[in-house]
Amino acid sequence: MKAEERSNWVRHAAGTENRFEACFTGHAYEPHRHDTYTIALTLQGVQSFDYRGNACHSTPGNALILHPDELHDGRAGTDAAFRYRAIGIDPCLIQNILGGAALPFVDGAISSDPGILGAAHALLGDLEHPLERLEHQDALYHLAVSLSRVAGEKRGRRIGNCAAATRARDYIDACLDQDVSLEMLEHVSGFDRWQLSRDFRSLYGTSPHRYLVMRRLDRARGLILAGAPLSDAALACHFSDQSHFTRHFRKAYGVTPMRWVHLVRSSSAQTFYRGRSAAS
Template identity: 55%
Template sequence: MAPRTDWVVHSGHSSRVERIEAFFGGHGYDPHRHDTYAIGRTLSGVQSFLYRKSLRHSLPGGTMVLHPDELHDGMAGTEEGFHYRMIYIEPVLIQQILGGQPLPFIKGGLSTDPRLYRANETFMQAMDCPLEPLQEQDALFDLAQALQAVSGHPKGRRSFDYQAAERAREYIHDCQGGQVSMDELERVSGRERWSLSRDFRALYGTSPYRYVTQRRLALCRQLLRSGFTLVDAALAAGFFDQSHMTRHFVQCYGLSPSRWLKMQG
């Protein structure tokens, strides 16, 4: 039997949440990490991935919840390949609902809890189904509440300076890929740097430096889609050169920039 072609389709509708549908016949992604939640479901086949030092297998009927900044890959668990839908949710959207609590963590990256499955239903529609803004907002609220309920409350909770961390995050966005130092983040947040770093990780799931890198990569993807060459996109997004950008791109998305471009639907 001839191998089926790998493909990825993005929802073409404007949204605060990135939605994709994809099929891979074998190897999908190299080990990588990103600064968003990756939440979705396997529609057919067995979707296997290494996550927190163990091999996991996602089957139809369950929910995948990959935490921000957790290393993972992706591959087919059988010769049939795997078909899935996934959404990528920035932690700030969850924080706007939970109001400065530690990000919910789903142990093992897989859940059979029906509350999560139901809460994710709106986002799991076909890519050609647009979401109205209010519908998306309601779905985000339901999903944040389900994540918190299923994850439980962490032991030994301490207080976090959510407003200071948010000032630092907004400053990073304002810099649009430019160089950012901890001195600057300390100044704009009004928070001592080590406390800020701890709070940032707990609230947004990644370090300030990796968050800056992710913003540059997001700009890179936007530029590549608009026709920029790899080297021009890399320089425009604040990387030293194309190889610097490519190294971070693979670490973030598990694909080279050229392969990622070829798979865009």
């Protein structure tokens, strides 16, 4: 195996939570956005990235908090490799814990706050074994409370109709292979489409369309790792063709589908990809 392949890999953890460890030299990711909170711990080297107009540099001992739908990239801050662990967290889990408040927004992206670090270590300390359900829920609670405390007055307004936004999301989850419109979401949720769109963003950290695309990409990643050709995975997940799929994939993850597959399969201790975390 080439030296570059040995130092560039992604290893997914045991369990259903979207947890992973990765190692990179040089350039890692193009600018992209997630529809989850990304909570990470830098383990080795300098983890550098651009976020909200600032160049950020994290070293071992720091936690990273990337808010849903915020553009960022990734690279090594020195000639040496950087290694980190991360988890993607459905924003509605954080919002549900906070009891109806909109998502907390933490300025910057690097934190040494003891509460955030403690929750991150609880979620990411052991990737060899699945988290017990109560263990996962307890760590999420401490994370949500810590994020809210650090965000302070910038937590935002309360959401007008959580139930309607939840019905809209459930409908999208059930209709990934169909065309979806705000008119349809208004009908199934029983709530004004434009207010619903605003509440959906506050509850889930992203727009209804972005949420739909990300769920289709989740499904496509599972198909690709199971051996499906890119063109077949694209069509099966309601993308018009392979180039349309690749364009959305790169916007979401910062790498092409083939680059992502290579990174996952370069891991010497790979566990299979299980997709997005189930709601707890």
